[in-house]
Amino acid sequence: MSAIDRFRLDGRRVVVTGAAGGIGRAACAHLAALGAHVLAADRDQGVSAVAEEIRAAGGRADWIAFDVSDPDAVNAAQGEAVARFGPVDGLFANAGMSYEKPGAEHTDEEWRRVMRINLDGVYWTIRAFARGMLEAGRGSVVATASIAGVKAVRPELHVGYDVSKAGVAHMCRVLGVEWARRGVRVNAVGPGYTDTVMLAEVGIQQPAVMARWMDDQPIGRLVEPAEIASAVGFLLSDAASGITSQILMVDGGYSAA
């Protein structure tokens, strides 16, 4: 295999959750450009547009709608995916949400909701799709952690989100070690402040917050979704065959500063 071919994903079937969002959509396009057959997944049928865009550009893509916070729906989606497309050998567990709230004011339901989607949902998704990979003895899983899972980010306030992302990072470390000799690698990407609609939910529309983020992120700008996507493509590919249990920060230096 040539040096360049090790980065390619020809013939791989890769599921991407949160595919209708900023990072997920960019990841779908990137993975398809690397040769993968992409199964774009999000919670409603709007995700069909992502698959259509990829097909219009000459790539291979289909879509499926399910809610990652419902374990029965995730298991059913896994069964449907395998029946329609065959065995899945790559997963980008990326669906997530955030909200702004002071630390002592989260309601029970708000706390449980962010855990259900960001932490339980990633686990339900990995659990469902990794089973086939473990049986086949081959596969690669990438989840989306965050700078908020490794540092106390400021000035935004979302302790539930931060804890959920720390959990995702550690889930990937632990599962990567557990499955290291079974042919399945598990890693995470750790985005810094990235230019998607999610930032609007936590303050990007406020110039002072934006200025603070620009100052804190050494690269001096937001990270682009395409920059997260290339890290995901790398981790899913054989170019990363020696890498498991790692959190690859794509944060313009934020976590080091």
Ligand SMILES: NC(=O)c1ccc[n+]([C@@H]2O[C@H](COP(=O)([O-])OP(=O)(O)OC[C@H]3O[C@@H](n4cnc5c(N)ncnc54)[C@H](O)[C@@H]3O)[C@@H](O)[C@H]2O)c1
């Ligand atoms: N944008 C950032 O600055 C940033 C930074 C660090 C981490 N992240 C993480 O990146 C991931 C992608 O976020 P984004 O920035 O692209 O935001 P986004 O809001 O554009 O995309 C999130 C996607 O997840 C989907 N989703 C949410 N809940 C779901 C559910 N229950 N079931 C299925 N799908 C669901 C949404 O429909 C949406 O399409 C998230 O996990 C987020 O926490 C984002």
